[in-house]
Each structure stands twice: as structure tokens, then as C-alpha cells.
Amino acid sequence: MTKRIIAIGGGEIRNKTTIEIDKIIAGYVKERAFPNRGCALFLGTASHDSMPYFNSFRKTYTSVFDIKAEVGLLVYSENDEQNIKAKFDKADCIYVGGGDTKFMLDLWKQKGIDKLLIDAYNRGVIICGLSAGAVCWFENAYTDYDIMRGQSSEYKVLPALGFLKGIACPHYDERPEFDLVAQSFDLAYAIGNDSAIIFSDGEPVEYIGNAKKF
Numbered sequence: 273m274t275k276r277i278i279a280i281g282g283g284e285i286r287n288k289t290t291i292e293i294d295k296i297i298a299g300y301v302k303e304r305a306f307p308n309r310g311c312a313l314f315l316g317t318a319s320h321d322s323m324p325y326f327n328s329f330r331k332t333y334t335s336v337f338d339i340k341a342e343v344g345l346l347v348y349s350e351n352d353e354q355n356i357k358a359k360f361d362k363a364d365c366i367y368v369g370g371g372d373t374k375f376m377l378d379l380w381k382q383k384g385i386d387k388l389l390i391d392a393y394n395r396g397v398i399i400c401g402l403s404a405g406a407v408c409w410f411e412n413a414y415t416d417y418d419i420m421r422g423q424s425s426e427y428k429v430l431p432a433l434g435f436l437k438g439i440a441c442p443h444y445d446e447r448p449e450f451d452l453v454a455q456s457f458d459l460a461y462a463i464g465n466d467s468a469i470i471f472s473d474g475e476p477v478e479y480i481g482n483a484k485k486f
Contacts, residue, residue, distance in 0.1 A: 274472055275393055275399075275472070275473050275474070276399065276471065277400065277470075278293070278400035278468055278471075279406035279440065280401065280402040280405075280406050280467070281402075281441075281444055281482070282402060282445075282464065282465035282466070285325075286324075286328035289465075289466050290402065290466055290468075293468045294332055294336075298333065300398045301364045301365040301398055304364045305364045310339040310364045311342060311363050311365070312342070312364065312365040312366070312367055313343070313359050313360065313366045314368075314369065315346070315366065315401075316345075317347060319371035320372075321346065321349065325369050326343045329341060333367075347379065353384070360388045360392055365398040365399075366389065366397055366399055368405030368408065369402060369403075369404070369405050370401075370442075373408060373430060376408065377433070389433070390435070393435060399435070402442075407441070407442050409432065410461070411431070411432060411434045412431055413439065414428075414430075414440065414447070414450055415429075415430050438459030438460055441463065442463055444463055444482060444483070451486075460485070462486070465482075468480045468481065468483060469483045
């Protein structure tokens with residue numbers, strides 16, 4: 273059983289700028305689900321459960337690729353632990369949207385979502401995400417969470433989930449200073465907008481667009 277993570281550096285799923293990467297993900301999902309219809313679980317925690325974001329995801333994955341789209345509402349919803357776990361158990365793919373990385377990781381830890389994610393990953397569920405949803409899988413993430421909150425003008429290094437080794441930077445096109453930051457780490461990845469890195473069993477196997485390893 274292969275364990276896959278697809279880390280997308282940025283882009284607008286609403287405008288289908290990542291559609292070629294989404295096509296690759298959809299192929300993995302259909303392969304895993306065969307002969308059944310694939311199911312993708314969208315986690316918009318970093319965007320505070322933005323429903324327009326989920327609707328954009330559904331319009332791509334359901335309308336274009338015929339994959340059933342579910343949403344895990346963790347911020348404001350009444351979903352209980354059993355309901356959320358049932359969605360994880362049914363998913364062939366978990367897609368994590370962008371937004372506030374620290375808010376997302378803190379809430380996941382509080383609600384035990386981090387444990388559900390590692391269980392899904394170990395079961396071979398396709399793990400993917402964009403921006404915050406791309407860098408959260410690494411040991412460390414280069415993020416703008418303080419900038420988003422108006423608390424700082426600087427990017428920060430944030431401890432993340434550690435499914436993958438090293439540190440990762442999203443939106444690399446807009447953050448060239450990461451070249452210097454990367455020198456402080458034994459292993460670092462930079463992923464631009466509309467770009468991605470595909471990991472198989474913890475190792476990078478494909479770079480798409482403006483993405484690289486230091």
C-alpha cells in the first residue's frame with residue numbers, strides 16, 4: 273500500500289488554476305476507490321470552514337471528475353466526534369484548504385483531528401492540500417499566520433504535523449527570501465503557485481511547475 277501526499281503551493285481552485293494537479297489527484301482517488309465511486313473529504317479549517325471555498329472544491333471534484341465531495345466542519349458546526357470519524361473512514365482522499373496554518377493545527381490538536389489524519393494516511397487515503405494544506409504535513413511550515421492576523425510583518429517557522437521530513441514554503445513565487453531560510457535546515461522544499469510536489473511513502477517522486485528541494 274502506497275502512502276501519498278500531494279502538496280500544492282497555491283492557486284485558485286475557484287478559477288481552476290490548479291486543474292491539472294487536481295486531475296492527477298482525481299486519478300489517484302479513482303484508482304483507490306475502484307470499482308466504487310471515489311469520495312473526497314474537504315477540510316476548510318484554515319479558512320474557518322468557508323462554505324464558498326468548499327463549493328468551489330465540489331464544483332471541480334464532483335462536476336469535473338465525478339468524485340463525491342464531503343465537508344468536515346470543525347470550527348462552527350455541531351458535528352460530533354463520531355460523525356467526523358465516519359467521514360474520515362469513508363474518504364478515499366482528504367483535501368485541506370488554505371488559510372491560517374496555526375489556527376488550523378491548534379484546532380486539529382484540540383479536537384483530535386491530527387490522530388484521524390495520521391490514521392487515514394497510514395491506511396493509504398490520498399492526502400493533499402493547498403498552501404496551509406500543503407505545508408502542514410511537514411516537520412516545519414514557513415507561514416504567514418502572524419501577518420494574516422496583523423500581529424507581525426514577518427513570516428514565521430511553525431512546527432507542523434511531521435508526516436514528511438523537513439520544512440516547506442508555499443507561494444514560493446512570492447517568497448524568494450525562503451532561499452536563505454532554507455539554508456538553516458537539512459531538508460527544505462519550496463512550492464510555487466499552481467505547482468506541487470507528489471510524495472510517495474515519504475519521498476518526493478514528482479515536481480510539478482515551480483517546485484524544488486534544497
